[in-house]
Amino acid sequence: MNKTSKGLSRRTVLSGAAAVGLAGVARAQSPAEIKVGLIVPLSGIYTRPGQVMKMGAEMGIEHINAQGGVKALGGAKLKLVVIDCGDTTEKAKNAAQRMVAQEPDLVAATGSYLSSFTLAVTEVTERAELPVLTLSYSDLLTDRGFKYIFQTAATASRQSELGLPTLMKLAENASGKKPKTVAMLMDNTATSVATAKALKERLFAQEGLQLVVEEVWTPPLSDATPLIQKVRSAKPDLLLFMPNAVSDAKLGLEKISEFGLGQGKIPTVSFSITIAEPDMLQSVSPETVQGIMTIVANWGSKGHEALIAELKTKYKEPWMTQNVISTYGDMWLMKEALEKAGKADRNSVAQAFRTMDAGPSKYYPGGQLKFDEKGRRVGAGVVIVQWQSGVPVTVYPPELAQAQPFWPKKS
Numbered sequence: 001m002n003k004t005s006k007g008l009s010r011r012t013v014l015s016g017a018a019a020v021g022l023a024g025v026a027r028a029q030s031p032a033e034i035k036v037g038l039i040v041p042l043s044g045i046y047t048r049p050g051q052v053m054k055m056g057a058e059m060g061i062e063h064i065n066a067q068g069g070v071k072a073l074g075g076a077k078l079k080l081v082v083i084d085c086g087d088t089t090e091k092a093k094n095a096a097q098r099m100v101a102q103e104p105d106l107v108a109a110t111g112s113y114l115s116s117f118t119l120a121v122t123e124v125t126e127r128a129e130l131p132v133l134t135l136s137y138s139d140l141l142t143d144r145g146f147k148y149i150f151q152t153a154a155t156a157s158r159q160s161e162l163g164l165p166t167l168m169k170l171a172e173n174a175s176g177k178k179p180k181t182v183a184m185l186m187d188n189t190a191t192s193v194a195t196a197k198a199l200k201e202r203l204f205a206q207e208g209l210q211l212v213v214e215e216v217w218t219p220p221l222s223d224a225t226p227l228i229q230k231v232r233s234a235k236p237d238l239l240l241f242m243p244n245a246v247s248d249a250k251l252g253l254e255k256i257s258e259f260g261l262g263q264g265k266i267p268t269v270s271f272s273i274t275i276a277e278p279d280m281l282q283s284v285s286p287e288t289v290q291g292i293m294t295i296v297a298n299w300g301s302k303g304h305e306a307l308i309a310e311l312k313t314k315y316k317e318p319w320m321t322q323n324v325i326s327t328y329g330d331m332w333l334m335k336e337a338l339e340k341a342g343k344a345d346r347n348s349v350a351q352a353f354r355t356m357d358a359g360p361s362k363y364y365p366g367g368q369l370k371f372d373e374k375g376r377r378v379g380a381g382v383v384i385v386q387w388q389s390g391v392p393v394t395v396y397p398p399e400l401a402q403a404q405p406f407w408p409k410k411s
Contacts, residue, residue: 033079034070034344036061036334037109037130038327039099039121044087045220045245048279049113049323054082055315056324057110059307060331072339078331085112085121092117096124106130107349108337110330113323114244115141115156115190122149131350133333135297135326138190142374150353150371152326152333152364153297154380156194159271160203162382163295166396167269168207171238174407179237179267183213185227185252186242192216195242195271212236221248224255231266232259239268241275249274250283262288264408270294276385276392278318286390291408294392298322298329298364299383301400319391322383329363336369365400 038057040050061078069075083099085092092112099109108131112118115138125132126146134141134149137156141149154162172178182204186192204211212234215227221243231239239261243249253275256262262284270276273296280289300308300320307328308320317324334349336358341348358369366381384396386405395405 031073031076031344034073034076034338035079035081035103035106036331037081037083037099037103037106037111039083039085039092039095039109039111040113041087041092041117042082042084044091045247046087046113048246048277049273049321050084052317052321053111053113053323053327055311055317056327057082057331059310059314059324060328064331064335070335070338070344072342073344076338076344078335081106085117089116089120093120093124096121100124100128100130107344107346108133108334110134110327110334112136115194119190122146125149129350130346131337131353133330133353135322135330136191137297138194140190140194142376146375147354148350150375150377152330152377152380153322154382155376156191156271157198158380159295159297159382160195160198163271163384164199164203164207166384167293167295170405171267171407178208180208180210181212181234181236182209182238182240183231183234183236183266184211184240184242185213185215185231186217186240187219187221187244187248188216189219189244191244191272192242199240209238217248219243219245219248221245221251224248224251227252228255228259228261231256232261236266239266240271241268242271243274244272246274246277246279249277249280253280253284253288257284257288264291267408268292272296273299273322273385276387277321281390286387289387290389291387291406293384293386293395293405296322296383296385297380298326299385299392299394299400300325301365301383301394302402303362303400325363329361332363333369365397 040053042050061080065077069077083095085095110133112121115136118134118136126148131148135153139155139157142151213230275294311317337349337352340352361369365383367379370378385392386395393402395401
């Protein structure tokens with residue numbers, strides 16, 4: 001036995017043991033890593049939005065960890081767990097079941113792009129008491145009395161209420177008259193159904209619009225010709241085109257161009273981000289989409305310049321869709337809840353979301369970082385995006401706008 005070992009007193013040993021014990025308790029209370037989930041489509045026809053949501057989540061996690069992690073938990077770092085929910089509601093439900101079974105230490109999650117998928121996923125996560133953030137639009141998501149879902153986007157009906165009157169004013173100011181007839185082409189996903197319901201039940205009549213064509217398809221769309229033929233025959237003042245799969249949007253835009261209805265001949269508006277995805281330019285020219293607008297829950301806007309530049313550099317994405325910026329914001333919202341909860345468990349995080357009042361939102365348009373009794377973000381707004389010179393830019397609201405909007409005049 002050497003001198004040092006001989007010199008160890010019982011008090012020294014006990015003090016050391018106590019220190020180790022305290023450190024152990026501290027580690028138990030403040031885990032080195034906290035798992036958060038991302039459940040999105042990474043296979044099938046909706047892969048593209050899932051991929052960019054993953055980019056947003058990765059950027060958020062990287063920035064949070066680089067800035068010291070969760071301070072209330074000793075600087076614990078966030079760790080992203082990614083789950084592919086596939087391209088059907090059945091696959092999404094199965095993926096959610098795998099997620100809660102295989103990842104029992106997840107404290108929160110976000111997803112799942114389509115409202116139809118999010119409806120299925122949250123049936124599972126609600127039973128597991130796992131809080132889920134979502135940018136999905138359907139009103140039904142937060143009309144079921146669930147306690148563990150938190151909708152950061154304005155609901156579909158609210159987006160219609162906020163967006164359509166703004167579009168009508170824009171048309172009137174630019175052309176001197178309001179549109180009087182409208183055609184509506186939509187898929188049958190939950191978001192489109194909820195949007196159309198609000199439009200047909202109240203908003204068309206409120207704005208003096210007559211619905212002259214209504215066509216609904218089940219994705220994937222095999223042929224857009226019959227749909228666009230009906231639009232060409234009816235010659236509406238306004239076309240609402242609402243696809244949620246990139247392949248469907250491409251088919252529709254190609255046919256609109258082929259029939260000579262693009263470039264403002266029939267002003268076209270959407271209610272989904274799909275029509276403003278970078279992939280659109282693989283099928284149609286910038287001139288074809290020039291002036292097309294879409295009303296969405298979020299978009300890379302004024303104030304996000306540094307994030308947009310980083311996205312371009314890191315992932316070669318030409319612009320920041322709502323799927324990136326909202327998922328990025330979700331990571332910060334989870335961090336805020338963990339700071340408030342002071343515990344890395346899902347019920348404490350869920351309660352932190354319910355009682356959160358963290359002021360104006362930085363990564364979502366309008367409103368507060370606060371949820372109402374249904375789990376809807378208070379004051380959630382919309383963004384109107386317009387294709388201008390080959391880039392979809394934010395043109396509304398004014399405080400977020402990157403360019404002035406224009407109304408494509410009917411010729």
